[in-house]
Amino acid sequence: MNIKLRRSPLTLAMHAAGLLALPLFATPVFAQDQQQATKLEVIEVTGSRIKGSDIATQVPVLTINSDDIEKAGLTSIGDVLQQLSSSGSALNTKFNSAGNFGFPPDGSGVGSGSATLDLRHLGSKRVLILVDGLRWVNETSGSGVSASVDLNTIPASIIDRIEILQDGASSLYGSDAIAGVVNIITKRSQNGAAVNLYAGDYSLKGGKNTSGNASFGAKGDRYEFFVDFSHVKQNAISSSAKAQAGAECVPGTGLANCSSATPTGRFIFFDPAVGDVVSVTPNGAFPNGPSYPSDFHHFTTADRFNFAPYNLLMTPSERNAVFAQARYHISDNVTWYVKGLYNTRKSLNQAAPEPIFLGPGAGTGGLADSVGVDVTNPYNPFGFTLDPDPATGNLILIGRRPLEGGPRQYRQDVDTYYFATGLDGSFGLADRDYYWDVNFFDSKNSATQTVNGTYNIAHIQRALGPLADCTGSCVPLNIFGGPGTITPAMLQYIQYIEHDTSENKLKGWTANLSGELFELPAGAFSFATGYEHRKYDGSYTPDAVVVAGESNGVPSLPTAGSYSINEYYLELNAPLLKDMPGFKALDLSAATRYSDYSTFGGTTNNKFGVRWQVYDDLTLRSTWAEGFRAPTIGELFGSPARFDATLQDPCSAPIADPATAANCAALGVPASYSQPNPQISVRTGGNRNLQPETSKSFTAGAVYSPGWAADSGWSQRLDITLGYYRINLKNAIQAPDAQTQLNRCVASGDPNSAFCQGIHRNATGNIDGFNNTLQNLGRIDTSGWDFGAVWKSPQWSFGQLTANWQSTYVEKYEAKNEAGDLEPRTVGIEVTDSAIPRLTSVLGLGWAQGPWTVDYKLRYISPLKEDCAGAAGFPICTSPNEVAPNRPDGTHRLGAVTYHDIRASWKVPVNFDLTVAAGINNLWGKNPPICVSCSLNGYDASTYDLYGRFSYVEASLKF
Template sequence: MSQIRVRRLSLAVHTALLGVFAAAPVLAQSDEVILDRVEVTGSRIKKAAIEGQTPVMTLTREDIARSGLTSVGDIVQQLTGSGSSLNTRFNSSGNFGFAPDGGGVGAGSATVDLRHLGAKRVLVLVDGIRWVNEASASGVSAATDLNTIPVAIIERIEVLEDGASSIYGSDAIAGVVNIITRKQFDGASVSVYYGEYQEGGDTRSGDFAIGGSGDRYSFFLGGSYTEQSGISSTRYRHAAVPVPGTGLTFGSSATPNGRFIFVDPDGDVRSITTPNGSFFPNGASYPDDFIGFGTANRFNFAEYNLMLTPSERKGVFGQARFNVTDNVTWYVRTLFNNRKSLNQAAPEPIFLGPDAGTGNPYADDIFISASNPYNPFGFDLISSGPGANLIMIGRRPVEGGARRFYQDVDTWYVATGLEGAFEAGDRSFFWDLNFVASDNKADQTNHGSYNIRRINMALGPLAACEADPQCVPLDIFNGVGSITPAMLGYIQPIVRDGSENSLRQVSANLSGDLFDLPAGPLAFATGIEHRKLDGSYTPDALTVAGEYNGVPSLPTSGEYDVSEYFLEFNIPVYATASSQLNLSAAGRYSDYSTFGGESTGKLGFRWQFGDDLVFRGSVAEGFRAPSIGELFGSTNRFDATITDPCLIGLDGSPPGGNAANCAQLGVPVGAEQANSQISVNTGGNASLNPETSDSAMLGLVWSPAFGANTSWSERFDIELTWYRHKIENAIQAPDAQTQLNRCVETLDPFYCDGITRASTGGINGFANQLQNLGTIETDGLDFDVFWTFPAFDWGQFRLAWQNTWVNDFEARNEVGDLEPRGVGIEVNDSAIPEWTSNLSLTWRLGDFSAGWTVRHISDMVEDCGDAWSFELCSNPDAASESGTNRFGSTTYHDLQATWNTDWFSGTSFTLGVNNVFGKEPPVCLSCSLNGYDPSNYDLPAGRFIYARAEIKF
């Protein structure tokens, strides 16, 4: 598909517009004009003829209720075009560290990914206006947390599955999610909800709505409360160990009894521990009380994790509209939403010595003195310099309890503006002026972490510790229970981090018909918009000082503003009694304070034949501006799970890399990988350029006459859409495992620069800064069928079958090498199924209705990695010491029944079961936590049974 370039628009603007708003009645206009004023996601032109020009998936309140879900993110993630994204099934805090894009962990949030292009390439609107990005308390995110929007205030959700940067600006590369709030409501309603998995994890919610209207005003007020309990990983057998089916092979070397690797005075390398569960209150005797460290001594960190993270969400939303004159309406909307959530990880490990690889000098360059009263070895343990003999110590102080990360997130939103209409000659025009202010602020409190500077002090010379009245000598040598409350009191702080994202935006729009062409009026929309975004991340002072034993980070702060102008046309080419062809064209110019100007364009067509058939298509340019985190994010650490091809594996397997190359990289023969978590230093880049994209869409909508008002069908519709997206200059950091493998294979400085090793051979430095790297290309097909049956004495049925096939997905790095992610492949806790399908059948008879939904995910494969020799790896290859594991296709069944009565002003009772047959997800060997992919599959906690009651007054 050839690229379409739109002429650069050089108009400088400092006030601007974004605004597709729901229409308010304009009293002076005729019925014909009012009916023609239709808001359509994917276009700024307010005209009924625009509908159907782009593929828009609409979820009504009935659809939302039928899902049985209480999170907007969970609802949208079930669409067939959605990809892997955060939700409350991700227990993402702990050793995950910081994402390279500076967005933080996103703990407790729920985001949306369309076409598998990432959440930051999806634009989220509320009533047509851009929503604020999340503050994750650990960074400045470029994605929107859908948990900031209560389900109770939603009238419908419209999902545009097409590139739309020329219509809406940055971030709309993969599509747009437009959440339309409730406006027209007279009376009051109250609803309550309760649901629970077989394995626990109950959800409770309640909401209320009050609304009214008069001759010149209308108002709506809604509130909601949702509380979700957590589920421990121990409730799922495959989540109870680090890698399913491998026992403790891939457990941590930081154990409650400690692992000690050093060179003894005789020159022998020792890798020892005390027997599991042992405690020597009077001090262990070396070497008599120590044993060789083996697999059986590793630590099972998985049982401390959560499969479902607990959260509590409270929100209130209100809006009012007042007809100032017959042609002008003033509106105001406001929202406050609070989320409290929790993530949990195993007790924080303490790694010391050159092979610790933390990048923290207090840990890597430690000196453990023989004068420490608990040191059983009788000699100093020295990391570097003369007499260096320490390789690594790993100790898991279970005495301090699990790490628990509490998030407290507030979202404020205020929007106000004027909407109106006027006539010029015989033509009607619509306009609006809007102002939005929104803030998302998050605080996180971490219990269970440690101060590494104080650990260094407490392990050092006794005299230095005694000189500090607060210092308590630390015992990490004598088994479980050796660390006393007094020791914990000295080394264990409470860590508090915070972040904030804010959005300020003003906009103005004008839409109408310019003049008549032979086939109809030339419709247009134009507008200006100015928005300012600023964000900050403020880690705890302890972290900034470099004293935090966990994942270190530095503050981030930045802002930018953008002024934009757009112009859109709908051009009728010809119209006859049997067919009609319309063309559309849109262009946008954006002037950013960070990198300058950017223009995008879009061309499309809609060709209708009678009432039965519509062909449609588009080609579009897009771009995504670098986010605050990507531009200004400071150097942070991400703890990646990496297999070092130059070292003996955790399971004792021989190195898989080129031996000569490994030797040249400084790896001694026989060196072992002590720790699979390698600290990777990430950071923003102020020199980043925008991502650019080219998108294409071609499809049809067929509503055959033989399927309308017949004995077998009231209405029958088929929709078919082919899509393609290509992103260039994609902002990302190289995949750490892939970079390391290529470094070992090629010794190319392009891959090896930034990777350093200690004298023992282990990696002790790994730089991974953001760049504009390579390309991403994907294409696929959507195929949907909607069939409404005639009404019979025994009720009426409606069938909806929605499918997405991903034909191809390729990501290439800056030198053209193919990255591991692809169709049908599980990698990095996410996957791209070749085929996803949702089939729903609903039935209605009088006061009763019921629904059955089938959700299908096609089979996939993963690389077994070092787990190739275990039984759960379905296709091992002993010759190459590798293998792949096949995920079988997975199908879920959901049922729901509703009874509506006329009690009060209307009452309904709903009972539903999601995952009726308790289907478990495929076992994942490469996934970081819990033995399955939570971004693609339901929670492995059995059936989810729920009930809802709603009363209207």
């Protein structure tokens, strides 16, 4: 199928005229120093392919240099970028979910140990990551084929600067550049050698961070090179180190929302002796086996298992990397370069001992639903078979958490390889200069995930079944007597070590040409054009036991796919007016890109921009752009898998609302049904019928650099920026929000409702089927404002002061399905471990005097609301009567948070270049607000800092 977005010349002209008529305000998040820009040599700035000093002031680019990275006091560039005011929820090493929940619908896996970046709250898949202008390979952590780049594969020590374009740029860079582009510029050379050592620690027990790197380089008349070796190690912090994270499964609810799979076991079945269904658990541990019914009691909330202390607040990780690049000037006009990187990561995630759920009430949709206990099992205390047949049997559910097997541990071994080479140069023709480059890159990210503490359900079925069938290596299993009844021999038979692998490959060629075509009255008409070819390959291969459907863990199937792209682009820049009253300069730019995908066909995307420099101090800018994002390998080819979503079933007794009770009855749910576990399994997977996402974005803003504040008695420089953005995204590739779909299904009371399609309940009322696969689901509309101010004082007798204030205000964020129904995620709401704060603001203050520098940073996150969900009915649900479509269970409030960071450095007065520094992030030990709807640890790890303060010291030596 061809996606055609081509415009006629008349349409293009109308768009251009419309842009000229708009009130123009630019969206640079960080002001470009225009005085400095006039001194630049020929360069290429992210956001334009045209090389030239004037272009540097035409695009709204935030620049973060290596000094800014050091001042953050963090070892991961992903963590640094997640502190941007425009950054949204993204994966980092504070997430401890490596398969214990399952697989997200896009086939990407959970990315354990990775760090990604979200801009404008549109997701990390809609941010394009470049390194030196070329695409970087997507991550994989042994659990899927991801569509996002792991920023932990790029060592912070090799970075010279980062340019962040927070504007749609598909016309220049192709797919994924809907929310913005991040271009990481690496160091090309260095004068001599350097060593950096770093150590930091949290105020909680554990979490020590260390890093070190050694680098060397040189630069001559015809060559330059840089080599860097780096090491980063981050230790674990257990959830038990913090009461909020480790004391309760849902903070403020005690054991009420904890797991029904307990070390003693829970057994729900029809007891012929009492003529009714019973839900019982042993009174304690019985090494010699319990007697039924005297050693059992009715299962209550007090019997539930608190899994939270087994989790991790900080996941351990160790990364080692070597990077090298060299450039050689073959002639005055031709340069050859070559660069390479190898990065290896070892990381670990941990969850509580894996629960074993058996019987039709398990709702796994797999083999476990058909496992019971035969009467001949030597440990069966009931005296009859627990038959799992949903039509004729007596078993509903068995839940047993074998502490004897230890916690689940997911270990990732990830290797990233990158190689690039090419030529760049210039030539003259007809008194004009032209610039060209050709590039080749080849990269791979491969991973193995090893899982300990999981079980073979087929072996469990055999060990619980007829004793006559338990022969050979089979050992009869005792799950009835509480902790200690599962012997080492039993564990050896039912446990196995799971090995999963995944891989992403990216290979490409590019060629670019830019220069000036002819003169206009206001300057040269310039252009850039080029060609790019890319080839993506990805695969995920789960363990053979998992593929066979015999794993007690989350089932999945292999995924593999590939696709290729050929792209052509053209960018033009026309200076229309210059040095006229009210028009210091007026430029019009346009760009178009045609992309031909092997998976869905072709698409053309256009972009127009206007830059109006009113006078020396004031510049106005605006852009209008089309964008797209092609479905990725995981989204297209991701095989069916399962995700154990934390959901609140409205049909779970007791039901306070009579209308809801009636609707549940109409859906066939028995009045006695009670949701056995807070997690409900949903079916995820890719969709080969997906079409690309398309977007239209508009930005407008102003940059004010007053001359009266330049080189004055109180100011050396002052830049003020104000920007507006609006992004309209159609055919958004995502799965329906499962909780919202379930709520709407129950509210309809109609099993034939569109919302109930794909949701299946068994005779007990338990949901044992929930289709949550990917769709082109409706649209996303978002808009907001960016504000920035940068000030630098003169060099006073007591030092020099600096201030940098950057803020983002999200005006609107709406996601709608195809029917026009609003999804729950919106501004000011916490949902699914992610948040969209109304206002995020970062203020940095600095002082420098001689060898000393001191930096102080304040980071503000505005308050949020969330659905009380599992905390409904408990005092922690602060506003139970404040109900909204995205908060049907009442409202819990998360207060505003301000973090304070401080750092001081001193250049030691010795004969060699030595600088020492120390700092504290979260100086006052501010704890994150309690989140009752978050999956783990009672807080949103993608929005807030870890509990307590983080202190670090650092030393840098150059020689």
